[in-house]
Structure formats: C-alpha cells, structure tokens
Amino acid sequence: MLNKLKILKEIKKHKAKKIFLQIPEGLKTKALDLVGFLEKNGLTVYLSAETCYGACDLRNREAEVLGCDLILHLGHSDMGIKTNIPVVYYEVRINYNPVPVLKKYTDLLKPYEKISLLTTVQFLSALEKAKEFLEKQGKTILMKKPNKAKYPGQVLGCDYSAAVEKADCFLFIGSGEFHPLGLAERTEKPVFFLDVEKGVIKRMENRLYRIKFAGIEKCKEMKRFGILVSVKPGQFNPNLAERIKKALESKGKRAWVLVFDEITPEKIMGLGLECLVNCACPRITEDVGLFKKPVLGPEDVKKL
Numbered sequence: 577m578l579n580k581l582k583i584l585k586e587i588k589k590h591k592a593k594k595i596f597l598q599i600p601e602g603l604k605t606k607a608l609d610l611v612g613f614l615e616k617n618g619l620t621v622y623l624s625a626e627t628c629y630g631a632c633d634l635r636n637r638e639a640e641v642l643g644c645d646l647i648l649h650l651g652h653s654d655m656g657i658k659t660n661i662p663v664v665y666y667e668v669r670i671n672y673n674p675v676p677v678l679k680k681y682t683d684l685l686k687p688y689e690k691i692s693l694l695t696t697v698q699f700l701s702a703l704e705k706a707k708e709f710l711e712k713q714g715k716t717i718l719m720k721k722p723n724k725a726k727y728p729g730q731v732l733g734c735d736y737s738a739a740v741e742k743a744d745c746f747l748f749i750g751s752g753e754f755h756p757l758g759l760a761e762r763t764e765k766p767v768f769f770l771d772v773e774k775g776v777i778k779r780m781e782n783r784l785y786r787i788k789f790a791g792i793e794k795c796k797e798m799k800r801f802g803i804l805v806s807v808k809p810g811q812f813n814p815n816l817a818e819r820i821k822k823a824l825e826s827k828g829k830r831a832w833v834l835v836f837d838e839i840t841p842e843k844i845m846g847l848g849l850e851c852l853v854n855c856a857c858p859r860i861t862e863d864v865g866l867f868k869k870p871v872l873g874p875e876d877v878k879k880l
C-alpha cells in the first residue's frame with residue numbers, strides 16, 4: 577500500500593533533509609516502519625501524533641517550529657492549501673474492480689440514462705472501470721472537476737461539487753456511508769452507493785433531513801449559541817463565524833465564537849451553551865449525537 581521507494585524519490589526531488597510526517601489513522605500501523613526506512617536513508621523524521629482526517633489538516637505551523645524543510649502528507653490529495661514549506665502528498669490508491677457488482681445490479685440502474693460517477697481518492701481507478709462498463713451499456717457518464725478536491729469525480733465531506741446536477745442519478749463507489757449520505761442530503765435525485773466492502777449497491781435516503789429539521793425547530797427557542805471554528809488551515813473561516821455571530825445577534829440570540837484545533841465535546845462542557853453552529857468540517861454537523869445538543873450548519877441560521 578505504501579511504496580517506500582516512491583515516497584523517498586518524491587522527497588529527494590525537493591532535496592529535503594528534515595521531514596514532518598502526517599499519516600491518517602488507517603495507516604498509522606505502518607508509520608514507524610516508514611520512519612525507520614527514511615531514517616536509514618539519511619533523513620530526520622518527526623512523526624505527527626495528531627489525528628489527521630484530511631488534507632485540510634496540514635500541520636505547517638508545527639513543521640515550521642521544528643525547522644522541517646518538507647511535509648510528507650500521506651493518504652489525502654492536495655486541496656490547494658498554500659504553505660511556506662513544500663508538501664508532498666502521497667495518495668493511497670486501492671485497486672478495485674466494480675464491474676462484477678455493476679453487472680449484478682444492471683436492473684437497478686436501468687431507468688437512468690445520465691449517471692454522475694463519484695468516489696474518494698482511494699477508489700479513483702474504480703471510476704474509470706465503471707465508466708467504461710456503463711458506457712458500453714449505453715449510459716452517458718458525467719464527471720467533473722471539483723472545487724477543492726483534485727480529480728474529476730472526487731468528493732470530500734466538504735466538497736460535493738464533482739456531482740453533476742444534470743445527471744439522472746448519482747453513483748458513489750467507495751467504502752462507508754458518510755459520503756453517499758452527505759450527497760443524498762444535498763440533492764433531490766437518486767443517490768446509489770456501491771459498497772466495495774459488501775459488494776452491493778443500495779439507494780441512499782436523506783436520513784439526516786428529519787434530524788436537522790428537528791434541530792432547527794429546537795434552536796428557534798434557544799438563546800445561547802456557540803460558533804465552532806477550527807484553526808486547521810483548510811477549515812479556518814473566521815469571517816464566516818463573524819457573519820453567523822451577527823446574524824444570530826440580529827435574531828436576539830447570544831453567540832460566542834469558539835476556536836479549536838480539533839473540535840470535541842468535552843472542550844466546551846460547562847459553558848452552558850444550548851446550540852452550536854459549525855463553521856468547520858461538515859463531519860461535525862453530520863456526527864449526530866456527538867455534542868448532545870443541536871449542531872446546525874451555517875446555512876441553517878437563516879431558518880431560525
């Protein structure tokens with residue numbers, strides 16, 4: 577999964593000597609082996625022990641403090657964050673063939689002529705195989721370059737702009753329901769999820785709609801709002817937080833901007849807040865029940 581020689585070659589292109597290594601949780605078991613390999617090749621390596629959920633979470637400040645000359649960021653694709661130190665993004669790809677599953681579910685997709693194909697960075701090669709197969713079945717496959725993510729058809733939890741609206745339906749290929757659910761929340765059209773782990777395709781419902789609606793209704797009566805801001809470079813949006821604060825105050829609410837690195841519920845225990853508005857990673861809004869109080873997205877504030 578990790579091609580150490582390829583990683584070393586990328587580092588050498590930058591003539592770097594001191595590396596700041598970021599590795600997502602799913603690959604952490606391979607971290608020390610990689611550090612050992614890089615050290616044997618004459619490099620100094622600092623391994624970030626912080627969790628890393630996306631390329632939004634570039635640890636450029638720590639890397640600068642440590643005097644590193646390169647950040648090696650594993651598992652995610654570049655989302656265009658500007659840094660003083662060069663960054664090598666090493667994407668991890670999984671070779672998966674979706675065709676046998678697509679063959680099994682031909683009838684399910686029969687009514688749809690134009691299909692917008694989507695995935696995460698790991699399964700990009702599966703999109704190509706799916707496209708080829710579906711085109712042979714007479715479908716028109718739509719894929720477009722997203723705003724923050726890097727590749728046509730690639731989605732992030734904070735960027736579904738690769739979804740082509742004029743499609744008759746969306747087909748997401750990947751693992752885990754987080755992204756196809758997020759997609760179902762943003763469109764009226766059918767969203768299908770080809771689950772690479774279970775080898776099935778199922779239609780996703782917008783399960784969050786009722787929970788979100790109930791949260792907004794509750795917040796109408798409430799007075800004390802916390803506005804969540806993260807300093808992670810790809811999530812940092814203080815201007816949005818300021819606008820939300822003003823909007824809440826104009827509706828007679830009290831609102832405080834709360835600044836975090838990683839946003840977790842225990843950090844705000846004891847503040848007596850009744851509701852939260854999330855201006856950071858959308859995963860926080862969609863992780864229902866985590867904060868034991870309603871968490872709204874910025875777009876919900878106008879509905880209060």
Ligand code: SF4
Binds near residue numbers: 629632856
């Ligand atoms: S903000 Fe959230 S969804 Fe977007 S890249 Fe970061 S972790 Fe992923």
